[in-house]
Every structure is written in C-alpha cells, then in structure tokens.
Amino acid sequence: MTSTTGSDSAASAGAAQTANAHDATAVNNARRSDVPALAVAGLRKVVRDATGELTILDNIQFNIDAGETVAIVGASGSGKSTLLGLLAGLDVPSAGSVKINGTDIVALDEDARARLRATSLGFVFQSFQLLPHLTALENVMLPLELVGQADASERARRLLEEVGLSARLQHYPRTLSGGEQQRVALARAYVTEPALLLADEPTGSLDAATGTAVIDLMFRLNREHGTTLLLVTHDREIAARCARRLSLAAGRLVD
Numbered sequence: 001m002t003s004t005t006g007s008d009s010a011a012s013a014g015a016a017q018t019a020n021a022h023d024a025t026a027v028n029n030a031r032r033s034d035v036p037a038l039a040v041a042g043l044r045k046v047v048r049d050a051t052g053e054l055t056i057l058d059n060i061q062f063n064i065d066a067g068e069t070v071a072i073v074g075a076s077g078s079g080k081s082t083l084l085g086l087l088a089g090l091d092v093p094s095a096g097s098v099k100i101n102g103t104d105i106v107a108l109d110e111d112a113r114a115r116l117r118a119t120s121l122g123f124v125f126q127s128f129q130l131l132p133h134l135t136a137l138e139n140v141m142l143p144l145e146l147v148g149q150a151d152a153s154e155r156a157r158r159l160l161e162e163v164g165l166s167a168r169l170q171h172y173p174r175t176l177s178g179g180e181q182q183r184v185a186l187a188r189a190y191v192t193e194p195a196l197l198l199a200d201e202p203t204g205s206l207d208a209a210t211g212t213a214v215i216d217l218m219f220r221l222n223r224e225h226g227t228t229l230l231l232v233t234h235d236r237e238i239a240a241r242c243a244r245r246l247s248l249a250a251g252r253l254v255d
C-alpha cells in the first residue's frame with residue numbers, strides 16, 4: 001500500500017484540507033495564468049523493502065497550466081497514486097521538485113505545506129478516507145469550519161446536493177455505499193473551492209450514470225471557476241475528455 005492510502009496520510013489530508021487558511025492570495029495567485037499551476041521536475045520515489053530498493057517513480061517531469069484538464073493513465077501498479085500523493089505534498093519524494101503555482105512544496109516545512117494545501121488544492125483519495133465518526137455533512141463542513149467560515153453548513157449542503165446526496169446528509173460513512181462515499185469525498189475536496197483539484201479514480205466506485213454526473217460536475221468546476229483538474233483514471237472516455245493525457249508505465253512517463 002502506498003503511504004497516500006494509509007491512515008497517517010488520511011489525517012494529513014484532513015489537515016491539508018482543514019489547516020488554517022489566512023492567505024486568500026495563494027488561491028488568487030493559483031489562478032494566474034503566467035505561472036504553471038503545477039511544475040514537476042526530476043521527481044523520483046524510491047522505497048526500501050526486504051528485497052532492497054524499489055524505484056516506484058523515476059525522473060518525472062511535466063507542467064500543467066492553470067485551468068488545464070489532464071488525465072494520468074497507466075496500468076495498475078505503474079505509480080499513479082504515488083505520483084498524486086507526491087503532488088499533493090502528502091508524501092515526500094526521494095528527489096525532485098513539485099511547484100504549485102511557483103512554490104516548491106518539497107522545500108516547505110510541514111506547517112507551510114499544510115497551509116498551502118488548505119488554500120490551493122483539493123484531493124480525492126482512491127480509498128475516500130472520510131472521517132468515520134463524522135456524518136456526510138460534517139465531513140464536508142470540516143474544511144470550512146477549521147478556517148472559520150460562517151456558512152459552512154449551508155455551503156456543504158449545497159455541494160452535497162450537487163453530487164446527489166441531499167438525502168444522505170446525516171449518514172455516517174459506514175452506512176453509505178462506496179459510490180456515495182466517493183461523492184462525499186469529492187464534495188469535501190471541493191468545498192473550499194481550491195484552484196487545483198487532484199482526484200485518484202474519482203469514478204472508480206460509481207455506476208455509469210453517477211460517474212458521468214460526478215465527472216460532469218468536475219468539468220463544470222473547470223469551466224466556471226477555472227479549476228485545474230488532474231485526474232487519475234482507467235476510464236478511456238474520461239481520459240479523452242481531458243485536454244491532455246500523461247501516461248505512466250513502470251514509474252516513468254511515456255509518450
């Protein structure tokens with residue numbers, strides 16, 4: 001299992017989306033078009049296991065402009081989730097840089113990284129990572145409450161309605177289906193209106209109709225708010241809807 005799916009990173013993602021956000025200019029800057037929304041250079045991830053060193057990602061390099069829609073595709077085990085975790089600063093690379101709107105998150109300390117995540121990016125985990133002791137509504141309200149937003153409840157309700165869950169507000173994650181949990185996770189990732197939305201197989205647990213509705217919502221956020229989208233997907237149709245595709249094979253970008 002990658003560390004991006006572990007419980008530590010769930011807590012860290014909670015912090016990512018809930019840390020105190022005083023700096024509204026970070027969000028505004030993230031929508032400037034003259035700096036890439038994301039600039040990745042020389043990114044490498046090596047882990048040690050019983051059999052020695054394992055290179056999971058090697059020499060990953062790419063830029064994404066503000067407002068772009070990009071799909072990350074590749075076989076199971078090619079490194080997609082590991083890459084997304086590094087881009088969100090939920091995991092630390094062995095080498096390389098990840099600049100979000102010009103700021104290298106690898107070089108920041110943990111607090112500064114959490115602040116930048118809270119103001120600039122939303123993350124949808126492959127395994128959802130909802131907080132089990134909070135209802136659907138409370139899960140989505142949390143990032144807003146921790147930055148002191150007054151109308152957290154109203155905004156969270158509105159977003160849950162948009163993903164078709166207005167009848168499930170008081171449900172705890174264990175009483176929601178996989179697809180419902182995935183939609184709560186998307187609502188939580190977007191409730192602070194981040195400039196950059198990273199999603200790991202956001203339709204992986206959804207039936208075709210619900211999957212289309214969720215993807216339509218994400219592309220609408222892109223059109224109406226200029227949200228930069230980076231989606232890991234196995235779905236060819238979704239990949240084709242994105243303006244650009246990045247293909248991973250055995251930890252390397254390929255043409």
Ligand SMILES: Nc1ncnc2c1ncn2[C@@H]1O[C@H](COP(=O)(O)OP(=O)(O)OP(=O)(O)O)[C@@H](O)[C@H]1O
Pocket residue numbers: 001002003047049054056074075076077078079080081082083126
């Ligand atoms: N902490 C770790 N220790 C050892 N190996 C790891 C670790 N994290 C990931 N791997 C390995 O790295 C590879 C890439 O994993 P990753 O989860 O990024 O793949 P993926 O492309 O997201 O796959 P999937 O499509 O199945 O979700 C896998 O072979 C995995 O076993």
Ligand SMILES: [Mg+2]
Pocket residue numbers: 080081082126200
């Ligand atoms: Mg994965």
